Amino acid sequence: SFKKSLGQNFLTEPNILRNIASTAELNETDRIIEIGPGIGALTEHLARSNGEVLAFEIDQRLIEVLDDTMSPYNNVTVVNEDVLKADVKQIAESVFQTEGSIKVVANLPYYITTPIMMHLLMSGLDVESMVVMMQKEVADRITAVPGTKAYGSLSIAVQYYMDADLAFIVPKTAFVPQPNVDSAIIKLQKRTTPLVDVVDEDFFFKLTRSAFTQRRKTLWNNLISYFGKDEATKEWLETSLNECNIDPKRRGETLSIIEFGELSNRLIANKK
Numbered sequence: 001s002f003k004k005s006l007g008q009n010f011l012t013e014p015n016i017l018r019n020i021a022s023t024a025e026l027n028e029t030d031r032i033i034e035i036g037p038g039i040g041a042l043t044e045h046l047a048r049s050n051g052e053v054l055a056f057e058i059d060q061r062l063i064e065v066l067d068d069t070m071s072p073y074n075n076v077t078v079v080n081e082d083v084l085k086a087d088v089k090q091i092a093e094s095v096f097q098t099e100g101s102i103k104v105v106a107n108l109p110y111y112i113t114t115p116i117m118m119h120l121l122m123s124g125l126d127v128e129s130m131v132v133m134m135q136k137e138v139a140d141r142i143t144a145v146p147g148t149k150a151y152g153s154l155s156i157a158v159q160y161y162m163d164a165d166l167a168f169i170v171p172k173t174a175f176v177p178q179p180n181v182d183s184a185i186i187k188l189q190k191r192t193t194p195l196v197d198v199v200d201e202d203f204f205f206k207l208t209r210s211a212f213t214q215r216r217k218t219l220w221n222n223l224i225s226y227f228g229k230d231e232a233t234k235e236w237l238e239t240s241l242n243e244c245n246i247d248p249k250r251r252g253e254t255l256s257i258i259e260f261g262e263l264s265n266r267l268i269a270n271k272k
């Protein structure tokens with residue numbers, strides 16, 4: 001029986017499983033992290049790369065099944081934990097025997113796609129790439145470019161760290177049970193050089209979220225709603241925008257990550 005509450009939609013198409021593994025370009029020196037192995041359909045493909053595999057599965061009932069399906073492989077460790085509560089970095093350091101780059105490969109539980117992505121990006125692990133399946137709508141938001149409807153604080157939060165591309169679409173018929181929406185595989189690759197040197201990341205992320213609070217409003221109106229409408233605040237915002245050559249009448253969705261980064265640095269430098 002499936003637990004809908006845990007986002008259990010199992011992939012059954014061998015071709016798609018193979019495609020996911022090949023998109024991840026795995027090799028024997030890789031350290032692979034999987035979230036939600038389920039009954040191990042994808043895990044087997046990961047294990048065949050001969051890299052080391054660490055999988056987090058929350059459902060106790062599946063652990064026995066996994067012990068069984070994974071018994072031919074000696075390079076797989078399954079941890080029975082809620083990945084969102086787990087110290088992934090510490091567990092990875094204690095499980096992996098070798099040094100190597102970390103690649104995340106997973107068919108994510110959709111009810112917590114964004115929290116898992118953020119948990120992994122903020123985990124302190126040096127993740128080289130992520131090949132992950134999610135709802136197509138979320139994949140579109142993560143990979144969106146400025147000036148499009150899907151572009152927002154989630155696109156920025158992910159693309160700040162990683163280069164993001166849509167790899168391929170997976171129809172809902174490829175799953176048992178079928179989810180309500182189509183899915184997509186995205187591939188994220190760590191940026192070799194940062195897009196922009198941000199002085200204060202917390203402030204940068206607050207700024208980007210505030211710029212999208214009301215999408216129909218101008219950047220200026222979102223910023224004064226967030227930072228304050230008093231004269232000193234307006235002066236501080238106006239000067240900083242001006243120094244960055246950003247028209248306050250633009251909408252948040254037209255600003256690139258570099259522009260947000262530069263504005264955030266200017267705002268910090270000019271102090272309120």
Ligand code: SAM
Pocket residue numbers: 006007008009010011012035036037038039040041042056057058059062081082083084106107108109110112
């Ligand atoms: N990898 C399998 C596949 O492709 O067929 C199963 C994918 S299914 C979409 C998501 C899996 O994530 C389920 O096995 C579910 O039990 C597990 N899961 C859900 N919430 C989790 C959590 N917080 N931590 C770890 N695993 C979780």
